[in-house]
Amino acid sequence: MADPDRPLVEIRNLSFSRGTRKIFDGVDIDIRRGSVTAIMGPSGTGKTTLLRLIGGQLRPSTGSIRVDGQEVPKLSRGELYRLRKRMGMLFQNGALLTHINAYENVAFPLREHTDLPEPIIRDLVLMKLQAVGLRGARELMPSELSGGMSRRVALARAIALDPMMILYDEPFTGQDPISMGVIVRLIRLLNDALGLTSVVVSHDVPETASIADYIYLLSDGKVVAQGSPEELQRSDSQWAQQFLQALPDGPVPFHYPAPDFREDLLAGREAHGRKGAA
Amino acid sequence: MVELLRSLGRFALGFFERLGRATLLLLNIVRGLHELVPRPRLVVQELYSVGVLSLLIIVVSGLFVGMVLALQGYNTLVDFGAEQSLGVVVAMSLVRELGPVVTALLFAGRAGSALTAEIGLMKATEQLSAMEMMAVDPIRRVLGPRFSAGVISMPLLAAIFSAVGVIGGYFVGVGLLGVDQGSFWSQMQSKVDLYDDIVNGVVKSLVFGIVATWIAVFEGYDAVPTSEGVSRATTRTVVHTALAVLALDFVLTALMFGEH
Numbered sequence: 001m002a003d004p005d006r007p008l009v010e011i012r013n014l015s016f017s018r019g020t021r022k023i024f025d026g027v028d029i030d031i032r033r034g035s036v037t038a039i040m041g042p043s044g045t046g047k048t049t050l051l052r053l054i055g056g057q058l059r060p061s062t063g064s065i066r067v068d069g070q071e072v073p074k075l076s077r078g079e080l081y082r083l084r085k086r087m088g089m090l091f092q093n094g095a096l097l098t099h100i101n102a103y104e105n106v107a108f109p110l111r112e113h114t115d116l117p118e119p120i121i122r123d124l125v126l127m128k129l130q131a132v133g134l135r136g137a138r139e140l141m142p143s144e145l146s147g148g149m150s151r152r153v154a155l156a157r158a159i160a161l162d163p164m165m166i167l168y169d170e171p172f173t174g175q176d177p178i179s180m181g182v183i184v185r186l187i188r189l190l191n192d193a194l195g196l197t198s199v200v201v202s203h204d205v206p207e208t209a210s211i212a213d214y215i216y217l218l219s220d221g222k223v224v225a226q227g228s229p230e231e232l233q234r235s236d237s238q239w240a241q242q243f244l245q246a247l248p249d250g251p252v253p254f255h256y257p258a259p260d261f262r263e264d265l266l267a268g269r270e271a272h273g274r275k276g277a278a
Numbered sequence: 279m280v281e282l283l284r285s286l287g288r289f290a291l292g293f294f295e296r297l298g299r300a301t302l303l304l305l306n307i308v309r310g311l312h313e314l315v316p317r318p319r320l321v322v323q324e325l326y327s328v329g330v331l332s333l334l335i336i337v338v339s340g341l342f343v344g345m346v347l348a349l350q351g352y353n354t355l356v357d358f359g360a361e362q363s364l365g366v367v368v369a370m371s372l373v374r375e376l377g378p379v380v381t382a383l384l385f386a387g388r389a390g391s392a393l394t395a396e397i398g399l400m401k402a403t404e405q406l407s408a409m410e411m412m413a414v415d416p417i418r419r420v421l422g423p424r425f426s427a428g429v430i431s432m433p434l435l436a437a438i439f440s441a442v443g444v445i446g447g448y449f450v451g452v453g454l455l456g457v458d459q460g461s462f463w464s465q466m467q468s469k470v471d472l473y474d475d476i477v478n479g480v481v482k483s484l485v486f487g488i489v490a491t492w493i494a495v496f497e498g499y500d501a502v503p504t505s506e507g508v509s510r511a512t513t514r515t516v517v518h519t520a521l522a523v524l525a526l527d528f529v530l531t532a533l534m535f536g537e538h
Contacts, residue, residue, distance in 0.1 A: 055411050084413040095408035098400075109412045112419070157412075167411075 006069070008033045008165055008197045009054060014063035016046070016053060023049050025221040027063070031165075036191050036198040038208045040243065041218035047201040048092075050218075051167045054199070055089060056080045068164065085113060088158030088166040092173060094150035096142040102129070102153045103138035109160045128156040132186060148179025152186070159190060165197040166190070172204040180207060187211055205244055209233075217243055219251070300496040303417070307425050307495070310418035320423040321430075328389045328424065328491075329431030333438070335388050336381060340372075340439035343380060344446025347371055351447075352455050362461035366469040368447035369440075373470065373479040374535070377440035379527050382486035385432060386519035390494035393424055394515040397498025398508035406499075421495045428494065432487025433480050440479070478534045485526060490519045 009031035016024040023046035031037045039047050052058045053065055056072045065072045070083060096105045106125045110116060116124070129135040132152040142150060151171060158166050168187060172180050188211040191198045202208045209215065209229040217225040217232070217240055224239040225232060232240045242250030258264065314321055351367040397420065400406050406416040444466075451457040470476065494515045501511035 057407065057410060081413040081415070084411055087411065089408070089411040091404045091408055093403065095404040097405055097408075098403070109414070112412070112414050154408075 007031055008068055009199070010064070010066040011054075012064045012066075014053070014065065015061045016049065016058065016063075017061055022221050024060070024063075027218070027221070027223055029216055029223065031197060031199055032214065033197050034191075034195060035213040036188060036200060036211050038200045038202060038212035038215045039218060040201075040203060040205070040208060040215055041224075042243070043203060045218045046221065047203075047218060048169050051089065051169055051199065051201055054167060055084065055087060085109075085161055086164045088161070088163040090151065090154050090158050090166060090168045090171055092170045093147070094142070094154035096145075096150055096154055096157070098142045101139055101141050102134065102145065105142070105153055106138075106156045106160055109157060113161060124160065125156075128160055129153070131159070131190065132156045133182070146179070148175050148182065151175075151179075151183060155183075155186060155190070159194065159196075162194070163196065165199065168198065168200040168202070170202055171200065172202055172207050180204075184211055205246065209244075219243075224251075296500070299500065300492065303421075303496050303499060304492055306417045307421050310415065310422050311426060313418055314422055314426060320419075321426045324423045324427035325431060328393070328427040329435060332385060332388045332431070332435060335384055336435045336439050337442050339380060339384055340377075340442035341446040343376055343439075344368060344372065344443030344448075345450045347376070347443065348447035348450035348455070352451060352457070361455070361457055363465050363469075364447070364451045364455075364457050365444075365462035365466035368451070369444055369466045369470050370475060372440040372443040372447075373475050375527070375531070377436045377443065378479055378483035378486055379523060381432065381436040381439045381483060382490050382523040383520055385428075385435065385487075386490050386494070386516050386523070389428065389431070390490050390515045390519050391512045393428070393491070393494040394498040394501070394512045395508060397421065397424070397495060398501035398503070398511050401499065401501060402503040402505070402508060417499075421499060425491050425495055428491025429484070429487045432490065433483040436479065436483035436486075474535075481534075482527065482530050485530060486523050489522050489526060493519050493522065 007030040009029070011027060011029040014024050014027040014029075015022070027050075029039070029050075039050055041047055049058065053060055054067060054072065056075065059073045067083060068086070070079070072080070072083070075083060096102075097108060100108070103125055106128050107121050110121050110124060114121075125138070126135055129138055132155050134149060134152050134156065137145065137149060137153070140149075142153075145153060155166075171183050171187065175183065184207050187198055187200060190196060200208055200212065209232075212229055214228055215226065215232055216223050217237075219239060225235055225237040227235065232244060235241070239251050241247070248254050347368045348364060351364050351371075352361055355361045355364060355367065397406075400416075400420065406420065409416045409419060448462060452459045452462050497511040497515045497518070498508075501507045
């Protein structure tokens with residue numbers, strides 16, 4: 001049994017590459033039990049990849065990822081699947097199964113992993129849907145749900161097996177203010193009411209900062225700042241300030257790397273001149 | 279020249295790499311098939327979408343192919359005064375060749391493309407990833423039932439195609455061209471052999487069923503998860519299945535009937 005005082009997720013010296021591109025280079029992250037931990041950073045910094053590494057869908061090049069004391073990259077398929085039954089993941093677009101309705105989507109993990117009789121499955125599904133406020137939408141097909149509703153049904157599905165941890169992949173992207181407010185509230189509420197541990201990957205600063213207990217800021221494959229939302233607001237890290245205040249220029253430059261602007265302009269003029277002379 | 283050799287090498291390496299991945303996937307599917315035994319509903323659902331929904335195109339095509347066979351066969355046979363053997367010609371052509379082959383080609387266009395598109399879109403919309411994260415293996419839960427349904431459906435569809443084709447041949451031969459009804463059926467009955475013709479035809483369609491469904495589920499599972507990727511994968515399913523079926527048909531025919 002894992003030590004309850006140790007972090008639920010311990011990532012040490014994690015490196016991961018896609019082809020020649022290094023996504024992570026020596027990342028250390030701890031996710032405390034019972035907390036809402038946010039992983040933030042500009043687009044393309046590998047935040048979603050980090051969730052897939054924690055869930056064992058990808059294997060790191062080097063480093064260690066321990067979840068509840070188990071070294072994820074070294075688990076056999078059976079062990080990994082047993083661990084995943086204790087994790088929920090909310091995908092960016094919900095990833096509901098499109099050929100079955102909301103009720104059946106929430107019932108899916110229960111039917112796959114338990115032999116519960118139908119009346120109990122019904123009660124459980126209705127309880128989970130009630131928790132996300134969509135008990136009345138149980139007959140709707142995924143194509144009839146709005147983006148926010150899809151995510152809430154997917155959230156009900158993610159908590160169907162009463163997991164120890166939920167991984168949220170960009171839960172606020174593309175939401176109207178009301179849906180966003182609902183999801184923000186639900187993440188915190190479910191975390192505290194069900195005694196979960198939540199990992200929220202996002203680049204929506206105010207929403208994430210309002211519910212997170214601890215924030216890791218990622219950029220260029222490294223953790224560039226970390227702390228509670230208040231600590232980061234007070235931090236003198238240029239990274240933290242640029243990201244949290246949405247400044248267009250700073251350690252993340254406004255300009256994509258390019259040759260000198262003057263030389264670039266002159267090069268075009270010279271080439272045109274040569275063509276004219278010829 | 280060097281560039282040509284290089285691209286040939288790249289093509290060959292790419293081909294064998296894909297073949298390897300496809301073979302591993304097939305092994306994974308087959309390894310998980312026993313899990314479907316206590317859950318036959320999963321296969322029955324897929325039998326409906328893969329098999330039952332293909333029935334219309336199979337029946338209509340079979341009818342027309344049988345009618346054309348009777349017309350063409352009659353025109354040739356009548357020159358030799360052998361038009362009473364029309365039933366044998368129609369039945370042999372259908373059971374040995376056209377039944378399994380045309381059914382497989384129609385299957386690729388109707389059910390194979392649908393399987394690839396469905397699995398490819400499930401991948402593109404992260405439904406397969408979501409299943410993995412719910413500790414449900416998509417190879418066993420999604421691909422396995424579809425593969426089984428394809429393999430079971432194909433021989434049945436080919437049998438229906440041949441049967442309807444014979445009826446089409448009967449309408450044209452007996453009803454339209456005046457071939458004797460007794461000769462049509464009795465010659466067919468005496469000449470068509472259970473093992474040489476019917477069993478060999480069933481074996482062919484079983485092999486085509488395995489290959490066509492394997493290609494369809496692999497292309498869907500291996501598709502680049504974008505709309506363009508899924509569309510390319512769907513096209514590849516139809517083209518590769520058609521080529522594989524025609525090539526395998528030659529090999530199987532040579533093995534089954536080559537020595538006669």
